[in-house]
Amino acid sequence: MLAKRIIPCLDIDRGRVVKGVKFEDVQDAGDPVEVARKYDAQGADELVFLDITASVDDRPTLFQTVEAVARQIYIPLTVGGGVRSCADVRALLSAGADKVSINTSAVENPDFVTEAGDRYGVQCIVVAIDAKRVSKKKEPPRWEVFTHGGRRATGLDAVEWAKTMVRKGAGELLVTSIDRDGTKSGYDNELLAAISSAVSVPLIASGGVGDLEHLYQGLATGGADAVLAASIFHQGTYTVGEAKKYLADKGVRIRL
């Protein structure tokens, strides 16, 4: 049977790996090729690159980074950040990405997801959803979709939006809790479970991992198909191998 996936995430800013807290306070965390090679050697199941600057001027830098990594790493690579057109999708796939992640532009133009999925196959279209809890205490939980790196509210309900995106042709969802991102307090498992039980495509959990139990809870409680983490791996708190062993010992089906 299919294994659950462990996915280190590399936030990329002008050709460097960086890590921020709650989408801010960005710090340098290394050279993308070196970091990617390290995770590959540790047994990462996939890698995700998010270009967090995504300014038009820096696109050639991103393509060079993707090419350099894809030349050396033989596991799937997802690249996101500033993907706005089919030309962007094609350019990233040509540079060596296996999947592209679409976020803001999916909100601005939901049909773009359909168009990209039709042209390049839904399996390479990941829709990233950045969600923030907007319900008050004692209310039933409710989350809103934010764009532009978590800065702009959309008014969209995150669970309904996830269902819309799957209908539009998303092959996979990458769900980040803005509240949890960088806090090391664990995924928002209620958010994950609400979306995972409402859609029929794989779900990647993101935002908030501080220890290995958080990964387990994302899979077991959140119902995610894959768990993404950045700082616990970048800071060397745990290796990917240690994470996989922890999960396997808890009975999760893992590629060891």
Add this chain to the structure above:
Amino acid sequence: MASVGIIDYGMGNLHSLGKALERVAGGTRVVISYDPETLLKCDRLVLPGVGGVRECMRELQRLELNQLVIEAARKKPMLGICLGMQVMLEWSDENGGVPALGLFPGKVTRFPDPPETGALDRLKVPHMGWNRVRQTRQHPIWDGVPDDAWFYFVHSYHAEPACADHVLGTSDYTKTFACALARDNLVAFQFHPEKSQNTGMTLLANFVQWDP
């Protein structure tokens, strides 16, 4: 100099496949081309592909590559990967039903869709990620690859070959399905060896050296 040609009909990421083949090719030259004459000169061919089957067959026909594939399949070692494997069957249910190349009898059909809402552990489509491959018979392509090794899959449709002898390996997802096929000088994988780390590299190296 021996050469392996990757058939480039505009469907998907040939970069990683090209790099992976170059890494294992030894003295073999890796050629990526959509030109039938260039490809016909290659000693062996790879038919890759991601995306939808209708677009895939349309592009193969537009570039006059479908006949090339059918002819080359009679005499050269040929490897199909993912959608490249699926179009080697006679028919695919995808995109409302599309006739394919017919190099293997049988058809391609969709995994049963899970209920749209429900239990967290229901099996979702696409089948995406690492799964084990059971080797159902011996073949030089498996040399050095342990049985039940992990390979990377991403697909919503799978082959249902009509001839059990053509099945080289199976995997389990909602059911047991054929994920590796072979006959004569053809071999085909549903999974992506170029995305399956060292085990995938071994398969590609075996293909480059295979002398059927």
